[in-house]
Amino acid sequence: MTVLVFLDHESGVIRQASRSAVTAARALGEVHALVTGDAAVADAAARIDGVAKVLRAAGAAAAHELAEPLAAVIADLAPAYSHIVAASGASGKNVLPRAAALLDVQPIPDVVSIVDADTFVRPIYAGSALATVKSSDAKKVLTVRASSFDPASAEGGAAPIEQVTVPEGPAVSEFVSIALSKSERPELESARVIVSGGRGMQNEENFKLLNPLADRLGAAIGASRAAVDAGFVPNDYQVGQTGKIVAPDLYVAVGISGAIQHLAGMKDSKVIVAINKDPEAPIFQVADYGLVGDLFEILPQVEAALDTAG
Amino acid sequence: MKVLVPVKRVIDFNIKPRVKADGTGVETAGVKMSMNPFDEIAVEEAVRLKEKGIATEVVAVSVGVQQAQDTLRTAMAMGADRAILVLTDVAVEPLGVAKILKALVARESPDLVLLGKQAIDDDMNATGQMLAGLLGWAQGTFASKIEIADGKAAVTREIDGGLETLTLTLPAIVTADLRLNEPRYASLPNIMKARKKPLETIAPADLGVDVTPRLTIVSVAEPPARQQGIKVESAADLVARLRNEAKVI
Numbered sequence: 001m002t003v004l005v006f007l008d009h010e011s012g013v014i015r016q017a018s019r020s021a022v023t024a025a026r027a028l029g030e031v032h033a034l035v036t037g038d039a040a041v042a043d044a045a046a047r048i049d050g051v052a053k054v055l056r057a058a059g060a061a062a063a064h065e066l067a068e069p070l071a072a073v074i075a076d077l078a079p080a081y082s083h084i085v086a087a088s089g090a091s092g093k094n095v096l097p098r099a100a101a102l103l104d105v106q107p108i109p110d111v112v113s114i115v116d117a118d119t120f121v122r123p124i125y126a127g128s129a130l131a132t133v134k135s136s137d138a139k140k141v142l143t144v145r146a147s148s149f150d151p152a153s154a155e156g157g158a159a160p161i162e163q164v165t166v167p168e169g170p171a172v173s174e175f176v177s178i179a180l181s182k183s184e185r186p187e188l189e190s191a192r193v194i195v196s197g198g199r200g201m202q203n204e205e206n207f208k209l210l211n212p213l214a215d216r217l218g219a220a221i222g223a224s225r226a227a228v229d230a231g232f233v234p235n236d237y238q239v240g241q242t243g244k245i246v247a248p249d250l251y252v253a254v255g256i257s258g259a260i261q262h263l264a265g266m267k268d269s270k271v272i273v274a275i276n277k278d279p280e281a282p283i284f285q286v287a288d289y290g291l292v293g294d295l296f297e298i299l300p301q302v303e304a305a306l307d308t309a310g
Numbered sequence: 311m312k313v314l315v316p317v318k319r320v321i322d323f324n325i326k327p328r329v330k331a332d333g334t335g336v337e338t339a340g341v342k343m344s345m346n347p348f349d350e351i352a353v354e355e356a357v358r359l360k361e362k363g364i365a366t367e368v369v370a371v372s373v374g375v376q377q378a379q380d381t382l383r384t385a386m387a388m389g390a391d392r393a394i395l396v397l398t399d400v401a402v403e404p405l406g407v408a409k410i411l412k413a414l415v416a417r418e419s420p421d422l423v424l425l426g427k428q429a430i431d432d433d434m435n436a437t438g439q440m441l442a443g444l445l446g447w448a449q450g451t452f453a454s455k456i457e458i459a460d461g462k463a464a465v466t467r468e469i470d471g472g473l474e475t476l477t478l479t480l481p482a483i484v485t486a487d488l489r490l491n492e493p494r495y496a497s498l499p500n501i502m503k504a505r506k507k508p509l510e511t512i513a514p515a516d517l518g519v520d521v522t523p524r525l526t527i528v529s530v531a532e533p534p535a536r537q538q539g540i541k542v543e544s545a546a547d548l549v550a551r552l553r554n555e556a557k558v559i
Contacts, residue, residue: 010471066476067439067449090469094451097404097436101443106405106524107436119528124432125327129336132528172448172482176464176475189470193559217559225488235454235468235489242348242428242488244470250558260326267536271556273548279541288539288556291548301545306559308549 001029001082001117004055006074007048008065008091009041011180016190017087017146019048019154024144025085026050026152027114033159034077036062036070042161049156061166064175065091071098072167078103078139082117088143088245089189100141107141108133110245112148126241126264146189147247147268181234183221188239191220193250196239196266197232198224200255200276200295207232209299210254216306222246222266224256240265255295258283275299311458311480313356313365314420315390316411317349317372319381320431327431333529336431345381348426350388351486354493355456356424357389364458365422367391371414373407375399379509386504387496393509398521406514406521408440413517415445420481422463427452427485438485448478452487 003025007018014035025031032053033045042056055077061069074084074095084099086092088110100107112130113121119134120142188194195214201207207227214221222244223237239246241264251269256262258274258281266272267286274287275295284290291298321327322344327336345353359365370385370393372378382393396410415423428435442449450456450465454473457464463478468487478484496504514521542548552559 015470064474067442067451071443090452090467093435094439094449097439098443098449100436101405101408101440104405106403107434107440108525109434109436123533124530125321125336126430126433127533128327129329129530130533131530133525134528135525137524169446170479172446172479173450174477176477178469178472178474180472229489234472235487236470236472241430241433250552250556261323267533271552271558272536272539273552284539284541286536286539288537289548289551290539290541291545292541298545302549305546305549308546 002032002080003029003083003085004032004034004074004077004081006034006086006092006095007045008087008089009035009037012037012041014041014044015087015089016151016187017089019151020146020149021085021087021144022048022050022152023149024111024114025083028083028117034074036065044154046159046161047155047157049153051157051159054159054161055164056161057164057166059166065095066173066175067095067098068173069166069169070095071102072169073164074099075102076167077164081139083140083142086143087146092143096141096143103139103141105137105139105141106135107143108135109143111142111144126260127267128260145245147245181236185214186218186220188220188222188244188246191248193217193219194222194246194248195219195252195254196222196224196256197227197254198256199226199230201227201232204232209296212303213252213299216303217250224259224262253283253287254299256283257281258286311365311421312367312369312418313359314415314418314423315352315356315368315370315385316407316423316425316437317353317370317381317385318346318429319343319372319374319378320346320429323347323430329530329532333531335527335530343377345384346426346429348428348486350493351488351490352424352426353385353388353390354491355486358491359458360389369394369418369420371396371411373398373402373410382509383504384496386507387501388494392507395509395511396514396517397511398514400521401523402521403523403525404434404436404440405524406519407437408444409519410514410517410521411441412444413519422480423483425483425485427487438483442483448482450476450478450482451485453484454487454489456484456490
């Protein structure tokens with residue numbers, strides 16, 4: 001079996017989540033990688049450990065990972081593949097279901113475990129249940145949760161690169177602009193430590209009080225939906241059912257009550273710390289270590305303790 | 311311009327779903343059901359387009375059991391003009407729903423189909439994209455802003471690294487993300503008025519669509535529970551435990 005993996009990139013860098021998709025795909029067969037963008041992206045894809053061939057969809061039509069031309073490319077390539085896989089990010093979720101429709105296939109999103117070539121485990125109801133589903137489609141189209149598969153090494157491969165043609169079609173959508181949040185911190189989905197804030201941070205100014213703690217831990221900063229909706233931080237900080245799904249070694253939830261939608265995005269973290277003034281907050285039910293109290297008093301104390309040689 | 315808004319009846323978002331003892335699914339009997347929250351946002355956006363004079367008619371559609379009528383009445387109480395129920399007892403997958411919607415698009419000729427980005431029951435996040443693929447229309451998924459002018463829709467999308475803006479040529483598909491708007495509560499007079507709005511019921515077969523599922527549910531299980539944690543007394547204790555016990559820092 002040969003598997004086509006769509007690797008999405010941001011500003012020319014292949015997302016770590018896509019390397020996790022390579023790992024998942026290797027369990028199913030030989031991996032061919034589809035990329036868009038300039039030659040450097042294809043070169044990076046060729047170096048990923050486990051990639052046997054890179055297919056580069058070049059040109060204006062394939063730029064910006066627009067769904068319409070990309071789904072058409074995938075549908076064109078599909079006859080040679082048993083499975084089509086992408087990471088469950090915004091790009092994979094945008095493109096793969098469209099490609100599946102073109103192939104008359106029911107896609108299987110958010111796979112967390114591969115049972116066999118036809119059978120997959122995926123969370124439903126915000127992770128309140130795990131469904132094992134078996135597909136009767138001749139071809140499978142899946143997105144996989146990056147937090148469930150270790151990323152393939154970015155180095156070690158030397159795959160050949162082939163150009164693929166983007167089918168001509170009416171340009172029904174057009175890229176206008178992109179506004180990426182700038183941060184020196186690690187990406188949420190690949191960070192070893194995440195410090196997240198919720199409504200308890202009270203406002204945008206106070207939310208910044210998480211920075212010194214994140215600095216000391218080398219952490220990415222996340223947020224609950226409540227904090228994003230209230231405008232404390234941009235949308236790409238959101239961890240949860242409809243935001244990012246993360247599973248770091250350490251997740252520190254500060255002023256987050258623990259709505260089920262939030263827990264869905266972080267409850268697979270190895271160690272969870274919760275800091276909240278409400279001892280009954282649901283976040284404490286999933287926390288390994290809970291600290292009840294005023295976060296504005298506790299944060300400086302935690303920083304001081306971290307500064308003490310351990 | 312006509313707007314079609316598909317809505318799904320799901321377990322209310324405030325209710326914690328329980329896995330059935332026989333592992334065949336999640337218990338829905340006697341459980342409070344509501345409109346999928348993302349679909350509420352889509353209905354709200356469609357109604358606002360009508361209030362702005364951009365949309366002329368808003369048609370709500372649901373694929374599901376008889377009780378999905380309640381969900382359609384809610385959409386009409388929010389401001390949709392009429393509704394279509396595609397009645398079936400089958401749990402139709404996104405592929406099947408997309409095929410039904412494609413057939414309805416052929417009948418209704420909308421300029422815009424506005425959907426929620428995902429249903430909170432199966433969390434598939436696929437129907438809008440699949441409908442766009444079947445129709446060959448432009449798609450703007452995970453929208454946090456929509457502006458319509460001159461036969462085009464400018465859609466701002468929530469993506470992994472921030473926000474992206476696309477221009478779509480109409481007719482097009484847009485799927486709503488959380489921050490597109492805050493849906494209104496239907497007022498009592500509007501709920502009463504919605505009872506009198508037209509609701510048509512048809513069968514998938516009337517549309518010539520086969521909705522046989524492609525996925526078989528082998529089992530549904532509770533996820534492994536986390537081990538009960540502890541409460542620590544101080545920040546110093548917390549840091550010491552993270553260093554020495556959990557060894558994560």
